[in-house]
Amino acid sequence: MSCAKWEVWIHRELDGDLSPPEKEVLERHLSSCSSCRNAAEHLRSLSRMLSELPRMEPTISLTDQVLQEIEASTESTASSSGIRIGWFRGWSWTGVIAVCLVIVWFAVGSEKTSNPPLNHSAGSPAPPSQTLSSFQMEKSNLPNGIFSEKGIPSPDGRYIAQVRDQCVIIRDQKGHIQFQSPPWETKSEVRLHWKDHDTLSIRFKNTNTERKIHIPSRKEHKEPTS
Amino acid sequence: MVQGEWVQLAQKGDREALVHLLRELEGPVYRTACYMMGNQHDAMDVAQEALLRIYRNLPGFRYEARVETWAQRIAVRTAIDYLRKRKRTVPLKEEVDADRCRLGNSVERTGISFDVQEAIHRLPEPQRTAVILRYLHDFTYEEIAETMEIPLNTVKSHLFRARKKLQSWLADYQEGGVLP
Numbered sequence: 471m472s473c474a475k476w477e478v479w480i481h482r483e484l485d486g487d488l489s490p491p492e493k494e495v496l497e498r499h500l501s502s503c504s505s506c507r508n509a510a511e512h513l514r515s516l517s518r519m520l521s522e523l524p525r526m527e528p529t530i531s532l533t534d535q536v537l538q539e540i541e542a543s544t545e546s547t548a549s550s551s552g553i554r555i556g557w558f559r560g561w562s563w564t565g566v567i568a569v570c571l572v573i574v575w576f577a578v579g580s581e582k583t584s585n586p587p588l589n590h591s592a593g594s595p596a597p598p599s600q601t602l603s604s605f606q607m608e609k610s611n612l613p614n615g616i617f618s619e620k621g622i623p624s625p626d627g628r629y630i631a632q633v634r635d636q637c638v639i640i641r642d643q644k645g646h647i648q649f650q651s652p653p654w655e656t657k658s659e660v661r662l663h664w665k666d667h668d669t670l671s672i673r674f675k676n677t678n679t680e681r682k683i684h685i686p687s688r689k690e691h692k693e694p695t696s
Numbered sequence: 697m698v699q700g701e702w703v704q705l706a707q708k709g710d711r712e713a714l715v716h717l718l719r720e721l722e723g724p725v726y727r728t729a730c731y732m733m734g735n736q737h738d739a740m741d742v743a744q745e746a747l748l749r750i751y752r753n754l755p756g757f758r759y760e761a762r763v764e765t766w767a768q769r770i771a772v773r774t775a776i777d778y779l780r781k782r783k784r785t786v787p788l789k790e791e792v793d794a795d796r797c798r799l800g801n802s803v804e805r806t807g808i809s810f811d812v813q814e815a816i817h818r819l820p821e822p823q824r825t826a827v828i829l830r831y832l833h834d835f836t837y838e839e840i841a842e843t844m845e846i847p848l849n850t851v852k853s854h855l856f857r858a859r860k861k862l863q864s865w866l867a868d869y870q871e872g873g874v875l876p
Binding site for chain 1: 715718719722723725726727730731736739740743744747748751809812813827830831832836837852855856859862863866
């Protein structure tokens with residue numbers, strides 16, 4: 471093998487591409503060829519230098535910057551479709567400080583039963599006879615898909631309504647849960663839509679009904695959809 | 697949890713997973729940007745744009761490549777886009793001046809490291825990329841090939857040629873006894 475070919479082996483050795491037997495063969499050649507030994511020493515020296523280059527880290531969090539940019543672009547997209555997600559800003563800056571205002575439609579149920587705090591209120595119509603195992607959000611209205619499944623923000627960004635574990639959850643800007651419904655049992659397609667700053671509409675496709683949840687009063691109305 | 701699981705969760709809309717993933721990737725992405733661009737100012741812009749692209753492309757990530765190589769591919773492409781754009785828009789003299797605004801702090805900007813960084817920046821794009829992936833990320837030939845989407849032999853060729861060039865440019869250090 472010519473010295474030019476041995477040089478290729480030297481390069482491969484630097485990159486850990488030689489098998490142990492190949493390494494032995496190379497070392498034997500280097501011990502007997504001063505020209506290749508010299509070349510190997512220089513290349514190894516260079517390789518060491520490259521391995522010791524500083525591995526810089528950003529001086530500020532690029533992730534935070536990127537999240538802000540995502541939020542900004544999401545907001546501008548959302549505002550054109552009537553949705554704002556100002557909650558995201560607070561969320562990203564403060565992390566998760568959860569507070570909760572769970573609202574809505576099951577408040578009373580929780581009083582009658584030992585269910586979690588968010589059952590139907592006494593005067594409100596009964597929930598659909600079927601319970602739901604999943605909700606489908608209005609993804610088409612949501613910008614930047616990856617966050618769309620996280621929930622739908624209220625128009626002023628104060629609340630975010632989302633579905634998790636077959637429940638509807640409403641959080642405030644800091645991520646605190648304000649309301650969590652008991653889990654639904656039967657599958658139905660559900661669409662969430664904010665009617666105004668503090669009224670959430672939930673449409674159940676299988677029963678063709680709509681629930682409106684007024685957050686400040688914690689009242690819920692049920693009516694057939696058109 | 698391995699990175700792939702974070703990706704899966706992030707793809708499903710888990711914001712915490714997305715933030716975790718971006719934080720894991722920002723260092724390596726920034727490092728590539730630094731050595732591709734040759735100065736920290738551009739590197740910040742490039743790394744930020746690359747992370748945005750990673751976020752935007754996340755739903756389409758299908759695990760054909762490893763997360764690290766996929767992210768590095770985006771970082772390299774973003775840097776190349778910036779370099780080409782800069783070539784079109786920045787007069788030559790300013791471009792050279794900008795390049796002299798080296799990487800790192802005052803310590804990093806002195807001595808051997810500074811000259812090696814200068815030399816790396818002089819390499820043609822593909823060779824520079826191969827060197828960065830090999831020495832700043834410890835990628836194997838296979839991982840470099842996956843990142844650059846080129847055959848394995850081409851990776852070797854880029855690395856061998858790059859080392860030969862660097863060796864001749866940095867000969868003073870090697871022959872003058874500067875190196876240990």
